[in-house]
Amino acid sequence: MSGQAESGAPGKRDRMETGEKEARKRYETWLQSPVFDQDTKRELEMLKGDAAEITDRFYRELEFGTGGLRGLLGAGSNRMNRYTVRKATQGLANYIRKEHREAKGVAIAYDSRRLSPELAEEAALCLAANGIRAYVFESLRPTPELSFALRELGCTAGIVVTASHNPPEYNGYKVYWEDGAQITFPRDSEIIREVSEITDYGQARTMSLEEAREQGLYQVIGREIDDRYIEEIRKLSIHPEIIREQGKDLKIVYTPLHGTGNLPVRRILKELGFQKVWVVPEQEKPDGGFPTVSYPNPEDKKAFVLALQLAGEVDADLVLATDPDADRLGIYGKNTQTGEYEPFTGNMSGMIILEYLLSQKKRLGRLPADGAVVTTIVSGKMSREITRAYGADLIETLTGFKYIGEQIRLFEENGEHEFLFGYEESYGCLTGTHARDKDAVSAVAMLCEAAAYYRHEGITLCQQMDRLYEKYGYYREDLCTVAMKGIEGAAKIRELMETIRKDPPERIGPWRVQSFRDYETGKVMDRAAGEIRDTGLLRSNVLYFELEDMGWCCVRPSGTEPKVKFYMGVRGESREDAQEKLECLTREVRRIAGE
Numbered sequence: 001m002s003g004q005a006e007s008g009a010p011g012k013r014d015r016m017e018t019g020e021k022e023a024r025k026r027y028e029t030w031l032q033s034p035v036f037d038q039d040t041k042r043e044l045e046m047l048k049g050d051a052a053e054i055t056d057r058f059y060r061e062l063e064f065g066t067g068g069l070r071g072l073l074g075a076g077s078n079r080m081n082r083y084t085v086r087k088a089t090q091g092l093a094n095y096i097r098k099e100h101r102e103a104k105g106v107a108i109a110y111d112s113r114r115l116s117p118e119l120a121e122e123a124a125l126c127l128a129a130n131g132i133r134a135y136v137f138e139s140l141r142p143t144p145e146l147s148f149a150l151r152e153l154g155c156t157a158g159i160v161v162t163a164s165h166n167p168p169e170y171n172g173y174k175v176y177w178e179d180g181a182q183i184t185f186p187r188d189s190e191i192i193r194e195v196s197e198i199t200d201y202g203q204a205r206t207m208s209l210e211e212a213r214e215q216g217l218y219q220v221i222g223r224e225i226d227d228r229y230i231e232e233i234r235k236l237s238i239h240p241e242i243i244r245e246q247g248k249d250l251k252i253v254y255t256p257l258h259g260t261g262n263l264p265v266r267r268i269l270k271e272l273g274f275q276k277v278w279v280v281p282e283q284e285k286p287d288g289g290f291p292t293v294s295y296p297n298p299e300d301k302k303a304f305v306l307a308l309q310l311a312g313e314v315d316a317d318l319v320l321a322t323d324p325d326a327d328r329l330g331i332y333g334k335n336t337q338t339g340e341y342e343p344f345t346g347n348m349s350g351m352i353i354l355e356y357l358l359s360q361k362k363r364l365g366r367l368p369a370d371g372a373v374v375t376t377i378v379s380g381k382m383s384r385e386i387t388r389a390y391g392a393d394l395i396e397t398l399t400g401f402k403y404i405g406e407q408i409r410l411f412e413e414n415g416e417h418e419f420l421f422g423y424e425e426s427y428g429c430l431t432g433t434h435a436r437d438k439d440a441v442s443a444v445a446m447l448c449e450a451a452a453y454y455r456h457e458g459i460t461l462c463q464q465m466d467r468l469y470e471k472y473g474y475y476r477e478d479l480c481t482v483a484m485k486g487i488e489g490a491a492k493i494r495e496l497m498e499t500i501r502k503d504p505p506e507r508i509g510p511w512r513v514q515s516f517r518d519y520e521t522g523k524v525m526d527r528a529a530g531e532i533r534d535t536g537l538l539r540s541n542v543l544y545f546e547l548e549d550m551g552w553c554c555v556r557p558s559g560t561e562p563k564v565k566f567y568m569g570v571r572g573e574s575r576e577d578a579q580e581k582l583e584c585l586t587r588e589v590r591r592i593a594g595e
Contacts, residue, residue, distance in 0.1 A: 091195030142326035180436035181405025259324030298330025347380030405436035
C-alpha cells in the first residue's frame with residue numbers, strides 16, 4: 001500500500017493552524033461568557049500559558065456520536081463537564097418534544113466515576129426544565145439495569161453517565177431509547193442533529209432540584225427496580241437443581257474493580273445458591289479514582305492481580321471481574337492439571353455460555369426452531385460452527401452492542417426469530433431479553449451456572465474450552481490498537497483509513513484476500529467470485545478483509561477513544577498451529593498499522 005502523507009504537508013499544517021485559532025476563540029468565549037461559573041473560569045485561567053492544552057480542550061466541540069459523549073473530565077468544549085452534558089441533554093429534550101414523547105419521562109443511572117452523580121443530576125434538571133420527568137437512581141447502578149429500568153417504567157429514553165472501562169480521567173454519557181437499546185440509525189442521527197443545532201451553551205435549560213421535585217419532574221428510583229431486575233435474571237437459570245448440588249462447593253473470587261457490580265453480583269450469586277464467594281476487599285468499594293488499577297478493564301490482565309492473589313489463597317475455581325458500569329465480564333479459570341489460572345478472552349467465555357445454553361435447551365426440548373444468536377463482525381467465528389451444530393441462525397451486525405439490542409426489537413416486530421444469545425469480543429454478552437445491552441450481572445449468573453454444570457459432569461471450564469476447540473476448531477483472535485491523540489491524531493486516523501481504503505492489499509502475509517468489505521461505501525469486493533455486492537449493513541467507517549484458510553482482519557476507528565483498532569482472527573488445526581497463524585497475522589497487521 002502507498003505510504004501515509006508526511007506530517008509536514010501544507011494541508012495538515014493549515015488544518016492545525018485553523019484548529020488552534022478556533023480553539024483560542026472558544027477559550028476566550030468561555031472565559032468571558034456569563035453562562036460559565038467561576039470555578040470553570042478559574043480552571044481555564046490556569047491554562048493561559050499552555051497553548052497545547054488550550055488547543056486540546058477547545059479545538060472542537062466534544063462530539064455527540066452515535067452513542068452519546070465520552071471524553072476527559074475538565075473545563076472546555078472538548079471535555080466532559082456540566083455544560084457539555086447539559087447541551088447534549090437539551091438536544092435530547094428537543095428531540096423528545098418534537099416526537100411528542102415527553103409524557104413518558106427518561107430514566108437516568110450513573111456509575112462510580114468522578115462527577116458521575118453530579119453529571120446525572122445536571123441531565124435530570126435539564127430534562128425537568130423542559131417539562132420531561134426524570135427517574136433517577138438513588139445511587140450508582142450497572143448500565144444493564146438502566147436498560148431494564150427504562151422498559152420496566154415505560155420511559156421514552158434513558159441516560160447512563162459512565163465511561164465504561166476507560167481510565168479514571170474519563171467520563172461519558174450514553175443515550176438509550178424506549179426499546180432499552182442504545183440509539184441506532186436513524187434516531188441517533190436525528191438526535192445528533194438536534195444537539196449540533198445548539199450553538200450557544202446558554203440555550204441549554206436548567207432548574208433547581210427543589211423546584212424539579214416540587215413539580216414532580218424529578219423522581220428517585222431504587223430498590224423496587226433492583227428486585228425486579230434480579231428476579232428476571234433468576235428466571236434465566238436452566239438447571240437450578242445443579243446449582244443446589246454444586247453451589248456449596250464451587251469457589252468463586254469476584255472483583256467489581258471499584259465499580260457498580262459489587263451489590264448486584266453478590267446478590268444474584270447468593271440468591272441462585274452459590275455459597276462460597278469471596279470479594280476482593282481492596283476493590284470492593286466504589287471509587288472513581290480506581291486506586292488499585294490504572295485501567296479498570298477486565299480485558300487487561302493487570303486488573304486481575306489482586307483477585308488472582310486471593311484466588312490462590314482460597315483455592316478458587318473461578319475468578320471474575322466486572323468493569324465499572326458492570327456490563328463487561330472477564331474471567332480466569334483454574335486449570336487443575338497445571339494448578340495455574342488461565343485467562344478467557346471475551347470470545348472464549350461467550351462460547352462457553354453459548355454452548356451451554358444451546359446444548360441444554362436442546363436436551364430439555366426448549367430450543368426453538370426459529371432461535372437466533374447475534375454477534376458483531378469483529379467477534380470470534382467459532383459461533384458459526386456452534387450455531388450450525390444446533391440448528392440456530394447466526395446474525396452478524398456492525399460493531400457495538402446497540403446493534404445486537406436493535407436485533408431483539410426487530411425480532412419482536414417481525415416475528416422471524418426468537419433471541420437466544422448475543423455476544424461481542426469485547427467481553428460483553430446478553431442472555432435473555434430483560435435488558436437490551438450487554439449485562440455482566442446476568443453473564444456472571446450464567447457462567448457460574450455453566451461452571452456448576454460442568455463440575456457436575458466432572459470437568460472444569462478450562463477442560464470444557466478444550467472440548468470446544470476439539471469439536472469446532474482451534475479459533476484464536478487478537479486486537480491491535482494504535483492510539484493517535486489530539487487534533488493531529490484525528491487527522492492521522494482519517495489518513496490511515498483512507499490510505500487502506502484507496503489501496504487495499506491483495507495479500508496480508510501469506511494469505512490472499514478473498515473479499516474486501518468497505519462498510520462506508522456499503523460494497524463487498526469478492527475477489528474469489530469476481531463480483532461486487534452490497535454488505536447488507538448500515539454505512540460505517542469500517543474495513544474488513546476475509547482471508548484464505550478462514551482468517552480475517554477488520555479495521556475501524558474507535559467510537560469512544562482516539563484510537564484505530566485492528567481486529568483479527570484465525571482457525572488452526574491445533575493449539576500450536578492456531579497460535580503460529582495468529583502471531584504471523586498480528587505481525588502483518590502491525591506493519592499495515594505503521595507500528
